[in-house]
Amino acid sequence: MERVKLIELLNDMSLEEKIGQLMQLSSNFYEDEAVLTGPAMEFGIGENEIDQAGSTLSIFDPETIKKIQQKAIEKQPHHIPLLFMADIINGYKTIFPIPLAQGCTFQPELAKECAVVSAKEASAGGLHVTFSPMVDLVRDARWGRVMESTGEDKYLNSLFAKAIVEGYQGKQLKDKGSIAACVKHFAAYGAPTAGKEYNNVELSMRSLREDYLPAYQSAIDAGSAMVMTSFNTLDRIPATGNKWLMQDILRNEMGFNGVLISDWAAIEELISQGVAEDKEEAARLAINAGVDIDMATNIYIKHLAGLIQKGTISESQIDKAVLRILTLKNDLGLFENPYKDLNPEEYSRYNLCSSHRELARKAAADSMVLLKNEGILPLKKSGLRIALVGPYTEELHLYGAWSLLGEDKDTVSLRVGMECAGSENKLYCIKGVNLIPDQEFLYGFKGLVTERNPVTSDSFEEAVKAASEADLVIIALGEHAYHSGEGGSKADLRLPKQQRELFEAVSRVNRNCISIIFSGRPLDLRDISEGSKALLQAWFPGSEGGNAIADLLYGKVQPSARLAMTFPYCTGQVPVHYDHFNTGRPFNGDHKNRFQSKYLDIPNEPLYPFGYGLGYTEFGYSEVRLSDTLMKKQDTVTASVVVKNMGEHAGTETVQLYLQDQKASVVRPIRELKGFQRVYLEPGESVEIMFEINEEMLRFYNHNMEYTSEQGAFTIFIGENATTNNQAECYLQLD
Numbered sequence: 001m002e003r004v005k006l007i008e009l010l011n012d013m014s015l016e017e018k019i020g021q022l023m024q025l026s027s028n029f030y031e032d033e034a035v036l037t038g039p040a041m042e043f044g045i046g047e048n049e050i051d052q053a054g055s056t057l058s059i060f061d062p063e064t065i066k067k068i069q070q071k072a073i074e075k076q077p078h079h080i081p082l083l084f085m086a087d088i089i090n091g092y093k094t095i096f097p098i099p100l101a102q103g104c105t106f107q108p109e110l111a112k113e114c115a116v117v118s119a120k121e122a123s124a125g126g127l128h129v130t131f132s133p134m135v136d137l138v139r140d141a142r143w144g145r146v147m148e149s150t151g152e153d154k155y156l157n158s159l160f161a162k163a164i165v166e167g168y169q170g171k172q173l174k175d176k177g178s179i180a181a182c183v184k185h186f187a188a189y190g191a192p193t194a195g196k197e198y199n200n201v202e203l204s205m206r207s208l209r210e211d212y213l214p215a216y217q218s219a220i221d222a223g224s225a226m227v228m229t230s231f232n233t234l235d236r237i238p239a240t241g242n243k244w245l246m247q248d249i250l251r252n253e254m255g256f257n258g259v260l261i262s263d264w265a266a267i268e269e270l271i272s273q274g275v276a277e278d279k280e281e282a283a284r285l286a287i288n289a290g291v292d293i294d295m296a297t298n299i300y301i302k303h304l305a306g307l308i309q310k311g312t313i314s315e316s317q318i319d320k321a322v323l324r325i326l327t328l329k330n331d332l333g334l335f336e337n338p339y340k341d342l343n344p345e346e347y348s349r350y351n352l353c354s355s356h357r358e359l360a361r362k363a364a365a366d367s368m369v370l371l372k373n374e375g376i377l378p379l380k381k382s383g384l385r386i387a388l389v390g391p392y393t394e395e396l397h398l399y400g401a402w403s404l405l406g407e408d409k410d411t412v413s414l415r416v417g418m419e420c421a422g423s424e425n426k427l428y429c430i431k432g433v434n435l436i437p438d439q440e441f442l443y444g445f446k447g448l449v450t451e452r453n454p455v456t457s458d459s460f461e462e463a464v465k466a467a468s469e470a471d472l473v474i475i476a477l478g479e480h481a482y483h484s485g486e487g488g489s490k491a492d493l494r495l496p497k498q499q500r501e502l503f504e505a506v507s508r509v510n511r512n513c514i515s516i517i518f519s520g521r522p523l524d525l526r527d528i529s530e531g532s533k534a535l536l537q538a539w540f541p542g543s544e545g546g547n548a549i550a551d552l553l554y555g556k557v558q559p560s561a562r563l564a565m566t567f568p569y570c571t572g573q574v575p576v577h578y579d580h581f582n583t584g585r586p587f588n589g590d591h592k593n594r595f596q597s598k599y600l601d602i603p604n605e606p607l608y609p610f611g612y613g614l615g616y617t618e619f620g621y622s623e624v625r626l627s628d629t630l631m632k633k634q635d636t637v638t639a640s641v642v643v644k645n646m647g648e649h650a651g652t653e654t655v656q657l658y659l660q661d662q663k664a665s666v667v668r669p670i671r672e673l674k675g676f677q678r679v680y681l682e683p684g685e686s687v688e689i690m691f692e693i694n695e696e697m698l699r700f701y702n703h704n705m706e707y708t709s710e711q712g713a714f715t716i717f718i719g720e721n722a723t724t725n726n727q728a729e730c731y732l733q734l735d
């Protein structure tokens with residue numbers, strides 16, 4: 001439909017109809033079984049209002065979607081179709097590794113492929129919008145939702161944000177297989193105080209702009225059709241009612257002109273947050289902030305008309321919001337075809353088809369980070385007696401908290417993966433302990449979660465016995481998927497006690513322990529790391545998890561992932577991130593000097609730094625060479641290193657470029673990631689890797705909050721992770 005026609009349509013709509021477009025109803029208005037991810041609301045609305053709704057969320061069955069859409073078009077006075085939205089976070093039916101794991105691939109193009117597949121499956125299932133990507137910068141592993149982000153680095157997150165949006169949306173939303181992206185949660189939801197879910201965010205303006213906004217900006221620049229507000233406050237103002245944040249920053253500065261949706265019931269939560277007296281005031285704050293869609297409350301539908309009558313808000317505010325929603329529907333081609341790509345035959349054919357599974361397997365293997373290997377990996381294909389123990393031995397919930405359609409029956413367990421890959425080895429599988437700690441009541445998104453196959457009382461001893469008789473032990477440990485995700489904050493980042501006890505007992509009887517950790521966050525793995533010969537961080541790897549692990553353990557695939565989030569030494573060290581600042585008294589290793597920036601009881605260094613990860617070979621780096629040691633404003637300087645595969649296996653290295661501004665008008669991070677290149681090298685092979693460096697890469701918010709660079713020396717680091725000391729110095733000259 002042409003824009004003039006859209007405007008004609010808008011002008012012809014009654015106020016009631018227009019406000020209906022701003023209301024998003026949850027699935028329980030349309031079906032019996034609801035997926036509720038927030039407080040259930042007492043709506044007090046009738047059928048007429050339901051028929052006027054503009055969108056709904058979390059309805060997945062294509063036949064149901066078709067019926068609901070048919071009815072909606074019939075009933076809506078102008079036959080305006082509904083938008084069907086859902087959380088497709090790391091896959092629709094084919095489940096990919098969780099976003100944090102995808103960040104560890106350091107392959108945005110791979111995440112894009114996963115998004116393309118997710119969109120293809122979801123659109124055949126009748127969906128139009130996904131609430132993804134979540135690009136909140138995360139530095140505190142206590143927060144359960146770190147699993148939904150691609151990590152702690154603004155540059156890396158920005159690349160993934162762009163790639164994922166492009167993957168979902170394709171060339172244009174109308175095209176077959178495209179769905180609209182909704183980048184979230186605007187803004188800075190990833191920095192809740194003390195890692196506690198829904199908590200307030202206290203951030204400096206500089207950090208907000210420099211660290212937190214870039215990834216949202218990148219998603220917006222890539223054309224993200226929607227943005228979702230966040231639950232948190234920012235500078236003591238809840239984001240969902242923050243006019244400055246949504247209008248001045250998001251729309252005017254960042255150039256977003258799509259649809260802004262509240263998070264679940266976030267408009268109503270303005271009351272509990274203490275900035276709105278009642279629902280009417282909450283409605284006023286949100287509409288004035290420019291929030292177009294009210295997700296899952298009746299606040300807009302109940303109060304906007306009254307506010308217009310009173311003259312508190314104007315109808316033109318509503319018109320603007322409605323026009324944005326109609327534009328999105330039009331961009332998706334819904335006025336011509338309200339079912340878009342919904343197609344039950346294709347839906348069954350695409351879901352979990354072999355090419356999608358193949359991609360899931362590759363993405364999973366490429367996302368698992370090998371943290372330690374004392375020569376025990378890769379495994380021999382035959383002649384080994386392997387004890388496979390731990391709660392993840394046969395666990396099938398490998399898809400993380402946010403995969404609403406992931407099913408156990410479609411998932412490859414570790415046991416199955418290992419049996420297929422190493423049929424000439426002998427595998428003894430014993431769980432040993434439960435995944436959900438005894439005495440714990442764990443509530444997932446749909447109620448109480450129970451242990452799948454609870455262990456018998458002698459399982460622990462059997463596991464230890466099997467370990468003592470085996471050549472080596474693979475011990476599969478971790479947190480349950482619902483220990484992370486929304487509502488999954490934790491104050492202790494260690495594994496549950498029973499699992500630690502199992503590890504201790506098993507590693508005492510067999511020194512050849514290969515530990516595999518499933519989790520949605522970096523955990524405190526000190527003891528596990530110390531007692532293991534090899535340690536693999538498997539995250540929640542998705543449908544093909546078991547196969548992907550076996551691929552890595554048997555060396556069919558070389559481990560190549562790098563940490564996108566720092567692994568803390570212990571919980572007390574978080575929030576921890578590589579791009580921190582120097583203090584006036586940096587620690588120089590001298591423990592006798594009390595008055596330096598350090599802890600008395602733990603090291604300053606994390607257990608494993610950002611960018612870290614091993615493969616089955618080692619790479620050597622030459623010194624950093626520069627094309628010039630002086631860089632003028634318009635110049636570029638080329639920094640290069642020669643990287644050589646020094647080992648006996650082929651492998652992929654992720655060569656990382658970091659810059660440090662040595663002195664500026666404000667304190668600068670000790671280094672920042674500015675580029676990386678993945679390179680595959682055969683044994684003995686070497687290659688020259690070059691990075692172009694320019695003035696733009698040195699910009700920051702200066703003392704006067706101008707985004708600019710300053711003249712002076714800077715350090716260029718090129719190496720294998722964020723702690724590299726392979727460096728050279730250059731000088732930026734501006735005049």
Ligand code: NOJ
Nearest residue numbers: 037087131184263264486
């Ligand atoms: C609440 C979550 O914060 C958000 O990320 C999600 O998209 C909505 N619920 C809808 O399920």
